[in-house]
Amino acid sequence: MSNVSRRNFLRLGACAISGACAVNALPAIGRAAESPDITTLRTTLPYPRIKLAAIGRLKAGVEHLTAYPDPASPVVLLKLGRPAIEGIGPDQDIVAFSRRCSHMGGALVFRAETGTFHCPLHYAMFDAQKDGLMVIGQATDNLPRIELELDATGDIYAVGVKGLLYGRQANVLA
Amino acid sequence: MSAIYHGDDRVPIPPSDAQQFSTVCSYCIVGCGYKVYKWPLGKEGGALPHQNALQVDYTKQQPEQSGTWISPAMHNVITERNGxxxxxxxxxxxxxxxxxxNHSVRGGTHGDVLYASxxxxxxxxxxxQLxxxxxxxxxxxDEAIELGARVIKASLDKWGPDTIAMKFFxxxxxxxxxxxxxxxxxxxxxxxxxxxxxxxxxxAYNSEVFASGDAGIAPxxxxxLDAELADTIMLIGxxxxxxxxxxxxxxxLPNLGGATIDQKQRLIPGETHASGKLxxxxxxxxxxxAVAEAHAGKENVLHLQINNGTDIALLNALSRLIYEQRWADQNFITQRTNNFPAFQQVFQSQSLDEAIRLTGISKAQMMTAAEWIAKPKADTARRRTLFLYEKGLIWGLKNYENVASAVDLALLTxxxxxPGTGCGRLGGHQEGYSRPAYPGQRPPVNVDEVAIKGGASKVFWVAGCNPVGGTLNAQSFRVALAQRTALVNQALGSTNGGSLDEKVSAIMNALDKGGLxxxxxxxxxxxxxxxxxxxLPAAQWGEMNLTSINGERRLRLYQKFMDAxxxxxxxxxxxARMAHRLESAYRAEGKTEMAARFAGFAWxxxxxxFRAASAGVKGAQEDYGETTYAMLQALGTNGVQTPVQEIRNGVPMGTTRLYTDDKMFTFIPAPWPGFPRQIxxxxxxxxxxxxxxNGRAxxxxxxxxxxxxKPYVMGREPLPHVEIHPQDAGQLGITNGELVELFNPYGSVTAMAVIVDANAPGHVFMLFEHPKGWLNNLTTDYVDPATTIPYYKGTKAGIRRIGGLPGMNECLSFVPTNRA
Structure with missing residues (x-):
């Protein structure tokens, strides 16, 4: 499961203006900085564990379309063909993301040549290799990433989501 | 472990009884409307529509563009002064x-930066803080104002008003x-x-569009709506x-994609309409x-990739081409303008070959632009062209002529x-200007040079801006500021334990010796x-009620919803605090005339x-007349477009677009001046x-x-980036994410390299303002002598590689941002 809380992440961000580099040190400090008075927002939603595919069926650059954590949330499972942040598998290149743009929910299109997701509504662009980082666009968060696990038999499971899925108040619907 | 930011995976639901406020984004000129919901921590609305303030069914996935989705960046937990x-x-x-x-990444993350301890x-x-x-x-x-007022008053009395300098929002x-x-x-x-x-x-204290004003056109x-109706939109800089x-x-974009053709036919009947061109x-x-091409097709987008500083040459060449093709609007020129012969003399004195050489734009491209701007439509109706310019033009080679050449092209056509026409700025920040008249002359004095570096002023009050990095030639400004303020620090250091009188006396002594x-x-x-x-700590947007207009003069009330x-x-x-203190000090001395100058702040x-400020906008594009907060509150985020014509039954009646009457305009001849000495x-x-x-991202x-x-934003731009062409990067041995130094005789700055072919070889583009690297260390001290506006957009520099920073490029994306 995730879950360094966003609050702790932000707390760190405040003192670490050099941002991207400094947050590498996040987990340890994050836990240390936990503060009981802001727990209202920290959630441990009951994410299901769902098998998305067997690793052998994935081909580099080819999208495997599926859904998580329920059928109303389209996601894409990808073997990028080059190591990705949070990538799993022997090549550390398997990642999964929501297919709804984190700006206003547009249906994202993947382009294998650049490894990017593109929104036809307002032209947001997200980098699949970089954990869904918004390259450009009007979204207020990077693209939600599906947290994956690979079991001993080579099956890939979705076990959680980082970031809020567009169109939901909580990733797991009430 | 990922170092990429992701927000929470849930947000709280606003309950049905949440307080609601109406506001507008605090950032860019567009001024998107926002609604604010506020309710006690620990309480939440229910998931069903009748149980929450947005009347949304949270048990279901919302459709795209629902307009009711709360992203985590839109939410925060605040603490009021009462705890x-x-x-x-x-x-x-x-x-x-x-x-x-809709919202941008900037406005959409407003919730993230509400004050929270x-x-x-x-x-x-x-x-x-003292x-x-x-x-x-x-x-x-009390102590802060007392000390400030004493120093201001003593300087004013001893050396006169110009010893008090200011740089304000x-x-x-x-x-x-x-x-x-x-x-x-x-x-x-x-x-x-x-x-x-x-x-x-x-x-300086100036308009950024003096030339437009001189031509008779408000900014x-x-x-x-005109952008939805235009046949052609021309974005300049x-x-x-x-x-x-x-x-x-x-x-x-909807116009370029053809989505507004029905509206064009409805609002402008009797002429042919098609998708807009850009x-x-x-x-x-x-x-x-890139986005325009992806949306409208390359055939409907013309990118004129000019050489830096050559806008005037291009715009005058387009005027010449249009005039020679007999596409000028002769009726308009005759009936609505003055000074055409002088303008004609200027555009005809520049040969097309000269313009092509200077700008790097081919004759064919210029001809296409001329056609899109002014070649009559199939039914012989004139094309409706909307000219929109911003900092690339305003902060270009020579502010006055740059703006004039765009205005002239609009008048010519x-x-x-x-409907569907106009010539004005797009705007950076929103507008809310209302002040008594500036006592100086045109061209206004260069305050950086005369008052700060030159020592003419003894007190400098800065508000809502960051000039040590944001002003031109910033490195030399910073050095002068550091040296002069240090003299006052030393003087204050010598009065440890001293009374306020002793402090003021020490400060005045330091000011006399060149301190600031x-x-x-x-x-x-x-x-x-x-x-x-x-x-001095100021309140922010949301912490007071305020009013402003956006880029189409739309006036709204931005309601206070939290404590500062x-x-x-x-x-x-x-x-007002400072004015009261000065007023009473002068009154105590029996100087009633001086006291009166600081009276009238008892709001x-x-x-x-807001009501007092209406005196400062009479007759201007911002004129809001007798409008009150209650009237604006009733109009919500749609407000009213100024100037307000009248109040009818308690409702302000506004103005969609200016100059639908028979107002006269004046051509401002603007020959290309060549590069100034510094450049x-x-x-x-x-x-x-x-x-x-340089520019914004x-x-x-x-x-x-x-x-x-905003951790999300800083994850994208931890250091300022500089775009370098692959060819140049290859020669310099620079790869993506490496730190480089840009340098020239004015200063140097470090930036993070992004290798992209967005600019021609030999040309780089750097983020304009970032506290981890101020581009303005490189800008020269040149200003347009006619307006005292800098040429921020053009300087030259050498570049050397410094080296990689561990972890930097792993956490950033170097996919070009100009591909859609």
Whole structure:
């Protein structure tokens, strides 16, 4: 499961203006900085564990379309063909993301040549290799990433989501 | 472990009884409407529509573009001064006709930077601070104002009004608005009477569009509707996808894609209509060009990738081509303009070959542009062309002529006052300007040079801007500021334990010897404040009621929905505090005339200042007449477009677009002037081979004052980036994400390399303002002598590789941003 809380992440961000580099040190400090008075927002939603595919069926650059954590949330499972942040598998290149743009929910299109997701509504662009980082666009968060696990038999499971899925108040619907 | 930011995986639900407020984004000129929901922490609405304030069924997935989705960045938990805690959601308003529920990355993350003591905004200025004992320490308003007033009064009495210099916001939106601007102007112009005034982003007190004013055109003559109706839109020095994002996405792009043809036929019957065409004048292939091409097809987008500083040559060449093709609007020229012969003489004196050589634009491209601007339509109706320009033109080679050449092209083709036409700025920040008249002359004095570096002023009050990095030739400005303020620090250090009288006496002694007393008024401890003797904490957007207009003169009320941190106050109250103290000091001395200059600040509410400020906008594009807060509140996020014509049954009647009457205009002849000495010297020096263009990026706002406190944004731009062409990067041995140094005789700056072919080889583009690397260290001290506006957009530099920073490029994306 995730879950360094966003609050702790932000707390760190405040003192670490050099941002991207400094947050590498996040987990340890994050836990240390936990503060009981802001727990209202920290959630441990009951994410299901769902098998998305067997690793052998994935081909580099080819999208495997599926859904998580329920059928109303389209996601894409990808073997990028080059190591990705949070990538799993022997090549550390398997990642999964929501297919709804984190700006206003547009249906994202993947382009294998650049490894990017593109929104036809307002032209947001997200980098699949970089954990869904918004390259450009009007979204207020990077693209939600599906947290994956690979079991001993080579099956890939979705076990959680980082970031809020567009169109939901909580990733797991009430 | 990932180092990429992801927000929470849930947000709280606003309950049905949540308090609701109406506001407008605090950032860019577009002014998207927002709704604010506020309710006590620990309480939440239910998931069913009748159980929550948005009447949304949270048990189901919402459809795309629902206009009711709350992203985590739109939410925060705040603490009021009485200790009570609230959830606050700042949600784009789907009923606002400006944004229709849409939002940019900037406005959409407003919730993230509301003041919260357990968030990155915890470093907001909460109390006045005074320099003593070698540092800045909290004090009361009374002591801070007393010391400031004593120093100001002593300087004013001893050396006169021009010894008090200021550099202040003149914004609408965040921190500004008609209220704060009026109080600032009344204090400095009616009270002090100083000519050493300058506006936040430049060294003088001036309009950025003097030429447009001289031609008779207000800066914001059109409506956003006109971008939906135009046959052609010409963006000059503007990257609107990244800097006026929602104007571009909601009003310009639909036209280019043909979605507004029905509306054109309805509102402009009797002529043929098609999808709009877009011309972009920019030395760089921007995201705007890429998105427009993706949306409308390359055949409907013309990118004129000009050489830096050659706008005038291009625009005059287009005027010449249009005139020679007999596509000029002869009726308009005859009936509505003066001075055409002088303009004709200028555009005819520049050969087409000369223009092609200077601009790098081919004759064929110029001809296409001329056709799109002015070749009559199939039914012989004139094309409706909307000219929109911004900093690329305004801060280009020579401000006055740059703007004049765009205005002349619009007048030549009769594009004012009719649906789908216009010629004005796109705008950076919103507008809310209302002040008594500036006592100086045109061209206004260069305050950076004369008052600060030159020593003419003894007191410098800075508010809502960060000039140690934001002003031109910033490195030399910073050195002068450090040296002069240090003299006052030393003097204060010699009075340890001294009384206020002794402190003032020591300060005055230091000022006499070349010292500078610095007051910085802001919401954050910005870099300029590090040099200050007095730091004053201001309230921010949402912490007071304020009013402003957007880029189509749309006036709205931005309601207060939370307390300012600590004892911070609205700028108008701070100015009033200082005025009261000066008034009583002069009265005590029996100087009634001086006392009277500081009278009239006894306002009790934000609205009282708004009403007083109406005196400063009479007859201007901002004129809001007798409009009140209650009237604006009733109009919500749609407000009213100024000038307000009349109040009918309690409702202000506005103006969609200006110049639908028979107003006369004046051509302003503007020959291409060549490069100024400072730039030519750099051009002639082989050590500085790169042209350095600069501008904003989509994810950042102004000096990044809020963005530094948005982890999501800082994850994207931890250091300022500089775009370098692959060919140049190859020769310099630079790869993506490496640190490079740009240098010239004016200064040097470090930046993070992004290798992309957006600019021509030999040309680089750097982010304009970032506290981790100030581009302005490289800009020269040149200003247009006619307007005292800098040539920020053009300087030259050498580049050397410094090296990689571990972890930097792993966490960033180097996919080009100008591919859609």
């Amino acid at each position: 009570r805690r609230f959830n606050v959601v700042v949600l784009p308003d789907k009923d606002c006709i400006v944004n229709k529920g 357990d968030r990155p905004t915890a470093d907001r200025l909460t109390h006045p 320099y003593r004992g070698g540092g800045q320490f909290p004090t009361t308003w 003149d914004h609408g939106g965040g921190g500004g608005g008609f209220e704060n601007n009026w109080a600032v102007g009344k204090f400095f112009f009616t009270g002090i009477g100083t000519k050493m005034a300058s506006i936040h982003n430049r060294p 914001l003559p059109s409506a956003y 503007a990257n609107s996808y990244e800097t006026q994002s929602i104007y571009f996405l909601e009003h310009i 011309i972009v004048v920019d030395p760089r292939r921007t995201a705007t060009v 009769g594009n004012l006052g009719k 007393f610095l007051i910085v008024q802001d919401i954050y401890p910005i870099e300029t404040a590090q040099y200050a003797h007095l730091v 941190p600590g004892i911070a106050e609205p700028d108008w109250k701070i100015m 009790n509410t934000d609205e009282e200042v 030519q010297t750099l051009i002639d020096d082989a050590r500085y081979p790169f042209w350095v263009n 989509n994810h950042g706002w102004q000096t990044l004052y809020d963005d530094l406190r």
